[in-house]
Amino acid sequence: MTKETVDNQILALIQLPYFEYILYFIVAVIAVFFIYKWKIYFLIKNRILMFILGKKYSEFSNTNLQRFHKRNIDIFHFNTLYGVSATSYEQIKKYQKWLHRNGVAASQIIKIKPHFNIKTLSYPKITLWKIFCNFIVLLILFIVFLMCTNFSFTSSALIKVEKNEPWFWVSNNYAKNSQYAFIPFTNSKWYLNASMCNETGFDEKKWAEHHKVSFTTTKIICEHFNSEESQKKISKIVNEQKAFFIPITLGICFTLFYVLVRIFKLALVFDIRMQIKWHRTKKWKRKGRKKP
Numbered sequence: 001m002t003k004e005t006v007d008n009q010i011l012a013l014i015q016l017p018y019f020e021y022i023l024y025f026i027v028a029v030i031a032v033f034f035i036y037k038w039k040i041y042f043l044i045k046n047r048i049l050m051f052i053l054g055k056k057y058s059e060f061s062n063t064n065l066q067r068f069h070k071r072n073i074d075i076f077h078f079n080t081l082y083g084v085s086a087t088s089y090e091q092i093k094k095y096q097k098w099l100h101r102n103g104v105a106a107s108q109i110i111k112i113k114p115h116f117n118i119k120t121l122s123y124p125k126i127t128l129w130k131i132f133c134n135f136i137v138l139l140i141l142f143i144v145f146l147m148c149t150n151f152s153f154t155s156s157a158l159i160k161v162e163k164n165e166p167w168f169w170v171s172n173n174y175a176k177n178s179q180y181a182f183i184p185f186t187n188s189k190w191y192l193n194a195s196m197c198n199e200t201g202f203d204e205k206k207w208a209e210h211h212k213v214s215f216t217t218t219k220i221i222c223e224h225f226n227s228e229e230s231q232k233k234i235s236k237i238v239n240e241q242k243a244f245f246i247p248i249t250l251g252i253c254f255t256l257f258y259v260l261v262r263i264f265k266l267a268l269v270f271d272i273r274m275q276i277k278w279h280r281t282k283k284w285k286r287k288g289r290k291k292p
Contacts (some may be wrong), residue, residue, distance in 0.1 A: 081114040082106050091118055103279035104272060112268045126270040131263060138259045144241045151245035157237035161217045168217075172231045172239070177213075177220045197222035 005289060071089070079086055085093045098121045099106060109116050110288070116123045156171035165176045174193040190211040196202060208218040223232040 037259040045178040086114065087116050094121065102276045104276060107269070108272055110266050112272065115265060115269050123269055123272070126266050126273065128270070131266050131270065134259060134263045134266060136261060138256065141252055141256050141259060143255060145249065148245050148249040148252060149242045152249040154241075155238060157234050157241060159234075159237065161220050162214065165214055165217055170221060170224065170234060172225070172234060175224075192221055194225035197225055213283070 022030055075088070075092070075279060077200075078084075078092060082097065086095065095118050098104075101107075112123065116179050154169070154171075156169040156174070158169055160167045160169055169178050174191065176191045177189040191215060192207070197204075204218045207213075207216050208215045224234070
């Protein structure tokens with residue numbers, strides 16, 4: 001797949017009807033997702049109320065309600081900034097003591113959310129084996145992703161002519177062996193295009209014997225390059241391939257990103273666990289030295 005092909009596909013996507021509205025919809029969905037992910041909808045609603053009614057009329061006149069409201073805003077603000085789900089000042093105080101006692105920075109806990117539970121001040125026990133298993137899943141997904149990209153971003157169809165013949169890629173301009181086609185950007189064993197078939201003195205039988213391709217397959221490929229009906233069939237197969245594999249490829253792409261982030265967070269949890277273990281061991285050693 002050449003750079004020109006990629007540019008043409010991107011240009012065709014941009015020129016689709018209602019593409020601009022689809023783009024606005026995607027941006028809106030992403031914005032709503034992050035608003036709920038970061039849990040800032042309460043603060044946004046509070047700001048909107050202040051903007052509409054003014055600061056004077058958006059606040060409570062009752063002193064107890066004012067304290068209640070400010071306390072909740074403080075807790076909500078704290079949760080948003082530090083990536084936790086505290087429900088009271090007492091939980092926040094215990095959390096601060098836990099950080100100090102274990103020698104952990106609040107910025108480290110932000111990176112491993114939602115694996116940290118502020119209610120119980122605990123996190124899951126992560127082992128190297130669990131990280132390794134997630135890495136294997138990532139590797140398998142990546143291989144499947146590479147296979148799907150061949151069908152999603154190509155102008156050729158994967159077909160076979162006879163039952164005992166191997167599969168091969170064919171477009172309206174060329175055909176090539178598919179032995180390495182499941183892995184993108186690899187060289188093919190044989191290659192045949194329209195100019196080669198139409199070249200004077202081209203011997204289909206000799207070419208087939210030299211490249212270990214059946215004469216029937218070679219003949220059908222060369223006839224395909226000069227047949228408008230055959231080219232329409234191949235174009236239809238290509239469109240069907242893309243319609244089926246593009247959503248799958250995008251889904252796997254998002255899953256790859258999710259698994260990669262998960263591995264990163266699990267590694268951070270494991271690192272924090274080792275850090276806390278080292279900090280506690282060091283603290284115990286200091287206490288042991290102070291004893292007479």
